[in-house]
Amino acid sequence: MTDTHDPRAPVLSVRGVEKSYPLPGGGRLPVLQGVDLEVFPGEMAVLLGASGTGKSTLLHVIGSLDTPDAGSVWIDGRDLFSFAPAEMARFRSRTLGFVFQFHHLLPEFDALENVMMPGRLARRPESEVRRDALAALERVGLAARASHRPGELSGGEAQRVAVARALINRPRLVLADEPSGNLDRENADRLHALLVEVAQSGPAVLVATHNERLSALADSVLTLDAGRTSRRGTAGRIRGTLSAEGGPNADAMPELP
Secondary structure (H helix, E strand, O other): OOOOOOOOOOOOOEEEEEEEEOOOOEEEEEEEEEEEEEEEEOEEEEEEEOOOHHHHHHHHOOOOOOOOOOOEEEOOOOOOOOOOOOOHHHHHHHEEEEEHHHHHHOOOOOOHHHHHHHHHHOOOOOOHHHHHHHHHEEEEEEEEHHOOOOOHOOOOHHHHHHHHHHHOOOOOOOEEEEOOOOHHHHHHHHHHHHHHHHOOOOEEEEEEOOOHHHHOOOEEEEEEEEEEEEEOOOOOOOOOOEEEEOOOOOOOOOOOO
């Protein structure tokens, strides 16, 4: 099938997103306060910030796992929060891939079956899903571990299976939330290289992290602090940008060497 997507158009466009949560004593705690960003096909954008700055909240909103108080999220030119619930679930399963800090593999299934799950949920033909799952495991270097259950895998191997699972439906956008947070340095570096390879193969990749080693590999580096965002710099081409004041913030900070 011919890809009709415009490579010049952003896969992800976030405009003015705000999110707050109620406090026990009344009032609300603001977490996101006017976030804007774009991520393009083939780009890996890293969202840096300390724990508690709202990185996970932003990824959950982008992934439709939570709803914003204000603002909009557009993916592939579609307004994410205009979908009816059933349509939203179909769109999410076929367009988004998720990688979390913990792999969340199902312990009773082997690696191949875990990778196949999103394809089955999308009601794709079983033979096609199995073929793509085997190819995904080959891609992450774990074809020989296809029949192993999560308890028989190392932490790094389990996380790479989670990446394979995120790729099974050929997503346009991959969202990764602290994907190497539980890994040692060697396995973290291997996972970081894999995420770069994923982006280079076509999807947009947005990674929330506080890992400076991962940010050094990114096409664009963005910062989130106390719910406000700005562009810190870039390790490659600049295309994804963030600002807190209503638009791309191209002059927030100088480019990194």
